[in-house]
Amino acid sequence: MAHEFEVIARYFTPPMPNGVVGGGDDCAYFSVSPQHQLATSADLLLEGRHFFPDVDPYLLGRKSLAVNLSDLAAAGARPLGCLLSLGLPTVNQEWLAAFSRGFLELAAEHGCPLIGGDTTRSQADLTIGVTVFGEVPNGQAPLRSRAQAQDDIWLTGELGAADVALRYLSGEWPLDGARLAATRSTLENPNPPVQFAQYARPYMHAAIDVSDGLAQDLTHILTASNCGAQLWYEALPIHAALLGLDASSQQAAVLAGGDVFQLCFTAPATHRDTLQKLAQNHGILLSRIGCITASSGLQILDAQKQPIALTRLGFNHFSAST
Amino acid sequence: MAHEFEVIARYFTPPMPNGVVGGGDDCAYFSVSPQHQLATSADLLLEGRHFFPDVDPYLLGRKSLAVNLSDLAAAGARPLGCLLSLGLPTVNQEWLAAFSRGFLELAAEHGCPLIGGDTTRSQADLTIGVTVFGEVPNGQAPLRSRAQAQDDIWLTGELGAADVALRYLSGEWPLDGARLAATRSTLENPNPPVQFAQYARPYMHAAIDVSDGLAQDLTHILTASNCGAQLWYEALPIHAALLGLDASSQQAAVLAGGDVFQLCFTAPATHRDTLQKLAQNHGILLSRIGCITASSGLQILDAQKQPIALTRLGFNHFSAST
Numbered sequence: 001m002a003h004e005f006e007v008i009a010r011y012f013t014p015p016m017p018n019g020v021v022g023g024g025d026d027c028a029y030f031s032v033s034p035q036h037q038l039a040t041s042a043d044l045l046l047e048g049r050h051f052f053p054d055v056d057p058y059l060l061g062r063k064s065l066a067v068n069l070s071d072l073a074a075a076g077a078r079p080l081g082c083l084l085s086l087g088l089p090t091v092n093q094e095w096l097a098a099f100s101r102g103f104l105e106l107a108a109e110h111g112c113p114l115i116g117g118d119t120t121r122s123q124a125d126l127t128i129g130v131t132v133f134g135e136v137p138n139g140q141a142p143l144r145s146r147a148q149a150q151d152d153i154w155l156t157g158e159l160g161a162a163d164v165a166l167r168y169l170s171g172e173w174p175l176d177g178a179r180l181a182a183t184r185s186t187l188e189n190p191n192p193p194v195q196f197a198q199y200a201r202p203y204m205h206a207a208i209d210v211s212d213g214l215a216q217d218l219t220h221i222l223t224a225s226n227c228g229a230q231l232w233y234e235a236l237p238i239h240a241a242l243l244g245l246d247a248s249s250q251q252a253a254v255l256a257g258g259d260v261f262q263l264c265f266t267a268p269a270t271h272r273d274t275l276q277k278l279a280q281n282h283g284i285l286l287s288r289i290g291c292i293t294a295s296s297g298l299q300i301l302d303a304q305k306q307p308i309a310l311t312r313l314g315f316n317h318f319s320a321s322t
Numbered sequence: 323m324a325h326e327f328e329v330i331a332r333y334f335t336p337p338m339p340n341g342v343v344g345g346g347d348d349c350a351y352f353s354v355s356p357q358h359q360l361a362t363s364a365d366l367l368l369e370g371r372h373f374f375p376d377v378d379p380y381l382l383g384r385k386s387l388a389v390n391l392s393d394l395a396a397a398g399a400r401p402l403g404c405l406l407s408l409g410l411p412t413v414n415q416e417w418l419a420a421f422s423r424g425f426l427e428l429a430a431e432h433g434c435p436l437i438g439g440d441t442t443r444s445q446a447d448l449t450i451g452v453t454v455f456g457e458v459p460n461g462q463a464p465l466r467s468r469a470q471a472q473d474d475i476w477l478t479g480e481l482g483a484a485d486v487a488l489r490y491l492s493g494e495w496p497l498d499g500a501r502l503a504a505t506r507s508t509l510e511n512p513n514p515p516v517q518f519a520q521y522a523r524p525y526m527h528a529a530i531d532v533s534d535g536l537a538q539d540l541t542h543i544l545t546a547s548n549c550g551a552q553l554w555y556e557a558l559p560i561h562a563a564l565l566g567l568d569a570s571s572q573q574a575a576v577l578a579g580g581d582v583f584q585l586c587f588t589a590p591a592t593h594r595d596t597l598q599k600l601a602q603n604h605g606i607l608l609s610r611i612g613c614i615t616a617s618s619g620l621q622i623l624d625a626q627k628q629p630i631a632l633t634r635l636g637f638n639h640f641s642a643s644t
Contacts, residue, residue: 021359022397022465025397026530027361027362027396027456028361028365029359037352040350041348041350041438042451046444047445070348071348074348076343084364087371116362120368121369121371123368125371125447127447127449129364131405141344141349163507207348287597299596
């Protein structure tokens with residue numbers, strides 16, 4: 001077994017970047033800039049729960065890191081590094097080569113080097129644990145509790161595509177090949193706005209990444225900040241592939257669809273132009289989708305300013321099987 | 323499902339300690355002391371691989387953190403906090419209450435607060451991912467690569483008990499109730515010398531925690547430091563419960579038994595008295611078990627200075643089933 005695991009280690013042992021020591025030691029060591037706090041988050045990805053067993057391993061490698069980078073984006077943090085723990089039911093070199101290529105490519109794209117981790121044999125299911133580290137200037141993190149009445153609510157990227165792809169791939173909806181083709185990469189290769197978030201952070205009050213559905217995730221901000229919000233359905237950036245779906249399916253995918261890994265944040269209205277310019281510079285679609293209110297509760301209004309009733313608040317992905 | 327997971331979150335949401343913000347946010351934020359590096363490590367514990375399904379959940383909670391604290395001990399790091407990711411096949415409140423009590427008790431004992439994490443439903447196996455954070459003064463970590471010829475080799479605690487307990491519990495050896503009773507807590511409730519290690523760190527050259535067997539783990543230091551070592555079998559602190567085992571079983575347990583979670587380190591001979599006094603002050607058994615040599619290779623000598631041939635270098639726990 002030792003030999004096998006030496007082979008595995010090879011895929012995940014790039015040279016340590018400058019300033020990081022202890023690669024292969026019990027701990028990895030790195031520095032946080034003076035006057036900065038460490039921002040950290042860990043996510044577990046489990047076979048059958050967060051990904052299908054037959055998913056493209058290259059894309060799975062990317063997504064395993066991407067969902068964690070999305071947490072750094074919500075912190076407006078500069079990535080410093082990551083740890084990867086793998087529980088493998090079998091040792092498949094082809095799979096490992098593709099998975100590690102995807103993981104390390106995305107790590108390089110975001111300057112978030114793999115600095116440590118752990119590989120072990122699992123009993124049955126493939127298990128992926130990732131921890132990311134970033135830094136933010138002291139006290140400057142856009143906490144969920146920092147939204148203020150009158151703030152604009154902003155969203156990067158588009159909504160609904162990942163949810164739709166998941167419904168086709170899980171067999172919940174009868175297959176529509178064209179629509180699956182148009183949405184699948186949003187589910188399997190999410191692209192959180194990590195760099196934009198660092199530049200936009202000084203203008204943010206509160207931020208969250210959309211992982212469990214816009215309505216549910218925004219509600220976390222409202223609860224933590226003790227305020228409410230109006231969302232304008234007409235202003236939501238709905239993925240083009242959702243055109244032609246019946247209204248209720250579309251609404252569910254847009255408002256409650258998970259796996260988005262885009263950023264929802266609040267900011268004072270004075271920063272509107274600055275934020276739009278920043279988004280443009282970073283090639284990010286940025287939409288102003290509502291506003292924070294002093295009274296509590298989330299109100300979602302249609303084009304006629306009529307409230308939309310949410311039948312499903314948040315989408316727990318793969319929950320059908322539990 | 324959301325409701326269930328709110329219940330779970332309750333078990334794992336102690337109040338955030340001073341200086342930590344963002345509990346419940348996408349990231350947790352904390353500071354590293356000026357002139358210090360962050361030391362971090364992540365470990366995955368998988369059912370059937372690292373623990374038996376029916377293990378006492380209170381002890382499993384403690385061990386899940388202990389094996390990670392052991393990595394901080396090997397760094398001589400002061401604990402700052404930890405993240406816990408849980409993949410649960412079912413939601414058993416009694417189990418969760420005991421597991422979280424064990425985890426949080428040990429966290430409190432070591433000043434290593436739980437500051438974030440993630441709970442999800444797993445398909446079949448219980449999955450536990452822990453990441454720990456500590457700090458060490460810049461450049462002062464006892465890296466595996468820092469051993470020097472003539473260094474003493476030191477070991478905290480005792481050897482062999484965890485390996486013996488595992489053999490009984492796995493059914494590999496016919497049950498000996500008395501010997502299992504005498505060794506079981508070493509396997510199920512390891513106690514890494516985290517505080518001693520912080521005080522001893524300034525005197526260490528290289529350090530490693532003994533998780534895969536003394537001979538194998540020491541070899542990692544030798545390889546990284548490009549040197550060799552002599553180990554004196556007579557000087558090894560063998561757990562009393564191993565008396566009466568046949569010589570070959572005893573040797574295997576002592577030299578190659580895993581799950582020890584004690585500290586092996588090297589230090590210049592000038593620090594002998596200081597280290598022994600420190601160990602006494604911390605109530606730690608500390609044994610001088612050998613010395614680093616300029617020539618490569620690990621030599622293990624018996625009482626007659628004759629080399630002992632190792633039949634099994636390292637013990638990959640639970641490896642029988644793979």
